[in-house]
Amino acid sequence: MERKLLDTDELYTEVSAQIEKFQSLAGHRPLYVDGHQHVQVMKGMREVFAQALSRYGVTHTRLPVEDLSFCSWMEDSTLKLYENVVQDALEARGIFQKHGLRFTDGFVGMKTMGSDLTLPRLQKSIECAFNSSPLRSKSAKTSSLTQESNAPTTSQENLFTVELMVHPGYPSPADGGGCGHGPDDFSKSMDRKHEMDVLMDRSLHKFFRNSGIILGSFCDLIQQPSLQECAEKAHSSCQKCDPLSDPTVINGPDKYN
Numbered sequence: 246m247e248r249k250l251l252d253t254d255e256l257y258t259e260v261s262a263q264i265e266k267f268q269s270l271a272g273h274r275p276l277y278v279d280g281h282q283h284v285q286v287m288k289g290m291r292e293v294f295a296q297a298l299s300r301y302g303v304t305h306t307r308l309p310v311e312d313l314s315f316c317s318w319m320e321d322s323t324l325k326l327y328e329n330v331v332q333d334a335l336e337a338r339g340i341f342q343k344h345g346l347r348f349t350d351g352f353v354g355m356k357t358m359g360s361d362l363t364l365p366r367l368q369k370s371i372e373c374a375f376n377s378s379p380l381r382s383k384s385a386k387t388s389s390l391t392q393e394s395n396a397p398t399t400s401q402e403n404l405f406t407v408e409l410m411v412h413p414g415y416p417s418p419a420d421g422g423g424c425g426h427g428p429d430d431f432s433k434s435m436d437r438k439h440e441m442d443v444l445m446d447r448s449l450h451k452f453f454r455n456s457g458i459i460l461g462s463f464c465d466l467i468q469q470p471s472l473q474e475c476a477e478k479a480h481s482s483c484q485k486c487d488p489l490s491d492p493t494v495i496n497g498p499d500k501y502n
Contacts, residue, residue, distance in 0.1 A: 251289070253289065253292075253293050256289075256290060256293045256294075257293045257296065257297055260293065260294060260297040260298075261297050261300070261301070264278065264297065264298075264301045264303065265301075268301075274301055274302055274303060275303055276303070276304075276305060276463055276464055276467055277303070277305040277306065277307075277463040278298055278303050278305075278306055279306050279307035280294065283307070283309050283330050283333070283334070285306060285307070285337070286308070286309065286330065286333040286334040286336075286337040287333055288333065288336070291333075291336075291337040291340050291341070292340055294306075295337075295340050295341050295343070295344040295346055296344060298344065298346060299344040299345055299346070303346075304345065304346065304347055304467065305346065305347050305348065305463050305466070305467065306341060306346050306347075306348055307348060307349075307352070307408060307410075308334050308337065308338060308341065308348035308349070308352065309330055309331065309334045309352050309354070309355065309410075310331055310334045310335060310338075310351075310352055311327070311331060311351075311352050311353060311354070311355050311356065311370075311374070312370075312373050312374065312377055313327055313328060313331065313355070313356060314373075315369070315373070316356040318361060318366075319356060319361070327355045327356065330355065347466075348408075349406040349407055349408040349466075350405050350406050350407065351374035351375065351405070351406070351407035351408070352374065352407065352408050352410070353367075353370045353371055353374050353407060353408070353409050353410065354408070354409060354410025354411065355410070356370065357370055358410075358412065358436075358440075359412070359431065359434070359436030359437075359439065359440065360436050360439055362411075362439065362440050362443050363443065364443060364446060364448060364449060364452075367443065367449070368449075368452050371407065371409070371456075371458070372456070374407045375405060375407060406466060411440055411444060412431070412436075412437055412440055413437060413438075413440045413441035413444055414437040414438070414440075414441060415437060415438055415441075416432070416433050416434060416435055416437060416438065417432040417433050418433075419433060
């Protein structure tokens with residue numbers, strides 16, 4: 246992108262083609278679209294991406310703005326890469342809002358990928374996202390995005406949302422999967438099974454319940470649930486001991502203020 250080797254018209258055509266392919270297979274437009282390895286926030290790509298989603302009526306995407314102030318386990322080169330992603334995301338924010346795209350108030354997932362994911366790290370990262378998201382004003386009970394402008398976010402008033410990016414699953418066979426070239430190293434590694442084991446740990450369920458955190462999907466956010474509806478869903482999930490299967494974390498108004 247920086248060397249300007251990609252044609253923006255071709256990028257727009259490709260994004261549009263992928264959305265249309267989804268529609269032809271699923272029978273409806275996608276509710277949420279993001280880019281592999283956060284490519285949607287890169288300079289040059291973010292404008293094209295937002296325009297394409299707006300054209301097809303896709304309203305939700307990912308804004309990977311994560312607090313990277315504590316991640317001593319990461320190599321310097323990896324940390325620098327993620328810091329660049331966060332900076333790109335902050336610059337993409339206004340463009341996304343201009344085109345009516347919504348995103349969660351916080352994000353967790355870059356510094357807890359694969360073998361870097363542990364229960365203590367995940368819990369601290371989630372708490373930090375609710376406490377000190379760069380997109381949230383320090384004195385606010387609601388999203389700073391909502392307060393700073395009339396641009397939409399995923400959140401209702403008094404409802405703060407955090408996207409949890411995870412990659413649970415089983416290692417792919419060497420000769421199966423992938424995008425035309427076979428699975429990558431991460432897909433073939435045991436890290437995906439490790440993530441699944443951590444996410445299924447009952448102590449994590451307990452952490453969510455004790456913290457007043459409600460698990461949900463982007464479909465739930467699009468439906469704009471009330472706090473009462475969120476509480477009822479949380480109670481139902483606790484009673485059923487549902488596995489952790491949804492990528493979005495929703496929190497009520499006062500728990501972490």
